[in-house]
Each structure stands twice: as C-alpha cells, then as structure tokens.
Amino acid sequence: MANFLFLASLSVIWIMLLYHMFLMQGGYFHYLSFDKVIPNWKEKFKDLPKVSILIPAHNEEVVIGQTLKAMTKLHYPKDRLEVIVISDNSSDRTEEIASSYAAEFPFIKVVVTQPPHSGKGKSSALNQGFKASTGEFIAVYDADNTPEPMSVYYLAMGLHQDPKAGAVVGKFRVINAKKTLLTRFINIETICFQWMAQAGRWFWFKVATIPGTNFAIRRSIIENLGGWDEKALAEDTELTIRVYNSGYHIRFFPAAITWEQEPETWKVWWRQRTRWARGNQYVVLKFMVQFFKLKRKRIVFDLCYFFFTYFLFFFGVVVSNTIFVVNMFFDLQLTVGIVSMVLWVLAYLLFITEVFITLSIERTEMTRANFFTVMLMYFTYSQLWIVLVMYSLYLEIKRMLFQQEVKWYKTERFNQSNQDKKKR
Template identity: 75%
Template sequence: MANLLFYMALILIWVMLLYHMFLMQGGYRHFQTYEKIIPKWEKNMVDLPTVSVFIPAHNEEVVIGQTLKAMSRLYYPKDKLEVIVINDNSSDRTGEIVQEFAEKYPFIRMIETKPPNRGKGKSSALNEALYQSESEIIAVYDADNTPERMAIWYLVMGLVNDPKSAAIVGKFRVINAAKTWLTRFINIETICFQWMAQGGRWKWFKVATIPGTNFAIRRSIIEELGGWDVKALAEDTELTIRVYNLGYHIRFFPAAITWEQEPETLKVWWKQRTRWARGNQYVVLKFLSQFFKLKRKRIIFDLFYFFFTYFLFFFGVIVSNVLFIINLFYDLQLTIGNVSLALWVLAFLLFLTEVMITLSIEKAEMNLKNFFYVIFMYFTYSQMWIVLVIYALYLEIKRVLFHQEVKWYKTERFDQKGKGGSL
C-alpha cells in the first residue's frame, strides 16, 4: 500500500512539473510573437470607447498618492477616461489625498461605498463603482499599482481588435523586488505566473485568468454577469470562470504593464496568500460541483489548473514527504529506493531549468543571484506554500461546515521611500 501511494504521489508531482514545462514553452513563444500584431492593431484605434478605471481603496494613504500620479500620466484621451477611487470606509488620509488629485485632475473622482457594500471588501467596492459609472470599458487596478503610461491604451487596444475577448489582462511586475528575501522570491514567482500560467495557457489553450489588477473588461459583460461575487475571496478567478461560461475568451496581452507592491514581511504574505488559496479553493469547488451544468466545457483547462495546483499536486507532495519521513523511523518496505532519489534530483533540476528559462524572458532577471535564490526558494518558499494550502483548506472546510461569513483581508502596504502621500 505504501509503495502504491508513493508511486501515485510521484506521478502527480511529475505531471505538474511536466505541465509547467509545457506552459513555459508556450509562454516563451507568446513572448516572441505578441508584439508583432501591435502595428496592425494601432490602425484601428480611431473611434475610442470610454473607459472607467476602478481603484478600490481602504486605508491606502501610504500608496494611493503614487498610484494616482501614475494614473494622471496615462496615455488616453482624457475626455474619454475617468479614474474612480472607491473609498471603502477608510479611517486614514486616503480620502484627503484622493480629493487633492481630484481637484487638480478633472478625470479623477472619488466615490464612497454605501450600505450594504460599505466595508465588505473588494468585490462590494467594485460593484458600488459599477452602479455609479457608465463607461463602455472598465479597468481595475489595486491601490498599490503604478501602471506604465501605455497600460490602458494597450488594454483597450486588445478589446477593440478582438471582439471575442470579454477581457484583456496585462502583465504585472514587482516594484519592491529587491527589498527583502521574501520579495525576491515573490518576484520570481510572479514572473513564472505571468509567462507560464498566463502566457503559456493563452498560447496553447487560448485561456488566461483575470488577475486582481491591470485588466479591462467590457461593461456589457460584467453587467450581464451581475457584477462581482461578494462571497468570493478570489473574485478575479471566480469572474474568469463565469466569463468563459458566457462563450467569450480572456486574452493575455503583456504589452500592458503595471508595477505593484508585494508583502515585505512573512506575516503579511501569509495572510494575503491564505486569502488567495481559500478564494481559489472556493472557486474550484463551486464550479466543479456545477461542471455538468456549465455551457462551455473549455473551462476545464482553468478548473484543471487550479484543481491540480490547490488539491492534487499538494496531495502528492504531502503524501510523498510523509511516507519518506515515516520510512526513516519505521520500515515501510518501500521498493522504489534509489529510483525515488533519482526522480527527486531530476524533479529539482527540471524545476530549476524551467524557472531560469522563464526568468530569461524579463531583462536582467536571469542572473547568478537569482539562480541561487531559485535554489533556496525550492527548499523554503515552495515548502511554505504546502503548509499554507493545508491551512487554507482547513479554514475553508470550517467555513462551509459552520456557515461562517467570509471575511476580507486587506493587504498591508509598505512605504516605498516616502513615495506615498499627496501631491
């Protein structure tokens, strides 16, 4: 029995590793080709649609000033652009800072959340802005984001030129990547997510996931869907599944770039990632239970990815680790012996190879320092994820069994050398 479990665990781990290698190849191909279509698409950017940029903000005084500075520099006709900051029950200077920008820039305005949306989290804040705006296209950014000048232009360009796309998602990079060992790990993780999970799945399957920031969606689509799901902690993933079920696709267009702040302490990272894990587990279980009712079966690629990531893969890792540890103290008569060691070494080398190739896509990221960080990351950061996913699953099971209310955790921000604040 122990041998069977061990073999099953190894198969699950290797399937995931090989799948990510496959995605890495797709992401690299997408990197080599996505810019070629821009000159042709530029010619159709004539009769431009109106755009509303939604920025949910709860106690964001540390970062909101820098974010709005970036918004004020966006390349898009200002008579067709509005930036809406949704001040969600803030008790700090967020409202004052936003008001300063609103007085200087007519296309920036602030709205306050109202009951029942007040203080309920990101989805409720976004729904509030949806009710109080009329633009044809809605873009969403987190309050710690500084999009590059052309970001909105490229997001809109994708929607104008691809009528089958309900949403266009851009690329995000880590602005504080060099701050701590943790942010360096997150930077590597983020680059891999962009080019493997987003670029790779788009290239091979025409599938991408709406992120929490730097995306644009057609108002008609989000209204047809009834807005954002206030029960979902991962509102972006949940929205993704519903968009595909309508028969549209979501395009990954990395020309649209934003820079975002990542957690600099383990405590903040743990809370944020726990919310992410719980949110994605909620989405997987919600839609797998409805799978035969879903109209578009291509959604299986997205459900498969998240189900494998948050359930099967971690099950395989946990089982193999547990059996290995038990076997140190009690002979389980595992016959795999040296073969398991060879497979583990090969798995590590495969992990190292696919991550370093992915890092090579971004300028200056494939270097000796990151090479050693990737090695260290495998034995520390990657293992931390296992514990976190188990903890998140425990919380999610407890929520379902005891009918607990979903509580939103807002990620703590860090002052980047005094860049936050007012004008």
C-alpha cells in the same frame, strides 16, 4: 500499500512539473510573437472608447497618491478616461488624498461606500464603483499599482481589436523586488506565473485568468453577469470562470504593464496568500458542483487545472513527504528508495531549469542574486506554499461546515522610497 501511494503521489508531482514545462514553452513562444499585432492594431484603433478605471481602496494612504499620480500620466485621452477611487470604509487619509487629486483632475472622482455595502471587501467595493462608472470598458487597478503610461491604451486596444475577448489582462511586475529575500521570491514567482501559467495557457489553449489588477473587461459582460461575487475571496478567478462560460475568451496581452508592491514581511505574505488560496479553493468547489452545467468546454479544462493545482498536486506532495519521513523511522518496506531519490533530484533540476528559462524572458532578471535565490527557493518558499495551501483548505472546509461569514483581509502596504523605485 505504501509503495502504491508513494508512486501515485510522485506521478501526480511529475505530471504537474511536465505540464509546467509545456506551459513554459508556450509562454516563450508567446513572448516572441505577442507584440507583432501592435502596429496593425494601432492603425485601426482610431475611435477610442471610454474607459472607466476602478481603484478599490481601504486605508491606502501610504500608496494611493503614487497610484493616482501614475493615472494622471496615462497616455489616453482624458476626455475618454474616468478614474474612480472607491474609498471603502477608510479611516485614514485615503479619501482626503484621493479628493485632492479629484479637485485638480476632472477625470478623477471619489466614491465613498455607504452602509450596508461598506467594509464588505474588494468585490463589494468594485460593485459600488461600477454603479458610478460610465465607460464602455472597465479597467481595474489595485491601490498600490503604478501602471506604465501605455498600459490602459493597450488593454483597451486589445478589447477593441479582439471582439471575442471578454477581457484583456496585462502583465504586472514587482516594484519592491530587491527589498527583502521574500520580495525576491515573490518577484520570481510573479514572472513565472505570467510567462508560464498565463502566457503558456493562452498560447496553447487560448485560456488565461483574470488577475486582481491590470485588466479591462467589457461593461456589457459585468452587467449581464450581475457584477462581482461578493462571497468570493478570489473575485478575479471566480469572474474568469463566468466570463468564459458566457462565451468569451480572456486574452493575455503583456504589452500592458503595471508595477505593484508585494508583501515585505512573512506575516503579511501569509495572510495575503491564505486569502488567495482560500479564494481559489472556493471557486473550484463552487463550480465543481456545477461542472456538468458549464457550457464552455474550454473553461472546464481550466477548472480541472485549478482542481489539480490546489488539491491533487498538494496532496501528492504531502503524501510523498509523509511516507518518506515515516520510512526513516519505521520500515514501510518501500521498494522504490533509489528510484525516489533519482526522481526527486530530477524534479529539482527540472524546477530550476523551468525557472531560469522563464527568467530569461525578462532581461533584467538573469542576475547572480536571482541565481542563488532560485536555488534556495525550492527548499524554502515552495515548501511553505504547501503548508499554506493545506492550512487554507482546513479554513475553507471549516467555513463551509459551520456556515461562517467570509472575512476579507486587506494587504498591508509599505512606504516605498524614491531610491527603491529608481532601482527598478
């Protein structure tokens, strides 16, 4: 029995590794070709649609000024632009800072959430901001984002030129990547996610996932879907499933770039990633119940991918590690000892290869520091993710069994010095 479980768990792990190698190849192909449509699209993009940018903000005084400053520098006609800051139950200077920008720039306005909608989390804040918006396209940015000047233009252009696209998602980079070892890990994780999970799935299957920031979606879709799901901690993934099930696809267009702040301490990282993991687990369980009712076969495939990622893969890792450790103290009569070691070494080498090839896409990231960071990442950061996902699953099952209310955790922000910004 132990031999069967061990081999089965190794098979699950290797299926995921090989699949990500396949995605990495697609991501690299997309990197070589995604910008070839830009000259032709620009020629046709004359009558620019109105874009409403929603920025949910709860106690964001540390970063909101920097974000709004970036909004004023966007290369998009200001008479076709509407920036809405949703101050959601803020007790600091968020509303004051946002209001000072609104007083200077007519296209910026502030919406303050009111009971019973205040303090309910990002989805609720987005729904309140959406009610105050008037744009044909709705863009979303987190309060710690500094989008590059052409980002909104590229998002709107992607939607305008691709009528089958319900949403267009851009690329995000880590502004504080060099701050700590943790932010270096996150920077590498972010790059790999975008060029493997996003670009690879788009290139091979025309599937991408809406992130929490730097995306634009058609107003008509939000209206037809009834807004964001306020019970979802991962409102972006949940919205993704419903957009695809409505008959649209989601385009990954990395020409649109934003820079965002990532957690600089492990405590903040743990709480943020626990929310992400629980949110994605909620989405998988929610739509698995409706599996046979989903209209779009393409999103069924992606739902299976999330199920494999957040359930089967991590269970496979836990089972294989558990059997390996137990066998060190008790003879489980494993007959795959040498084979398991060979497979483990090959898995590590494959992980390293995938990451380095992906980093090569971002020209500034093939550094000596990142070389050693990647070597260490497999044994530390990646293993901690396994513990986090198992813990998140425990919390999510507990919530479902005892009908507990979902509590939103707002990621803590850090002061970003001008010197750190210049390094990026």
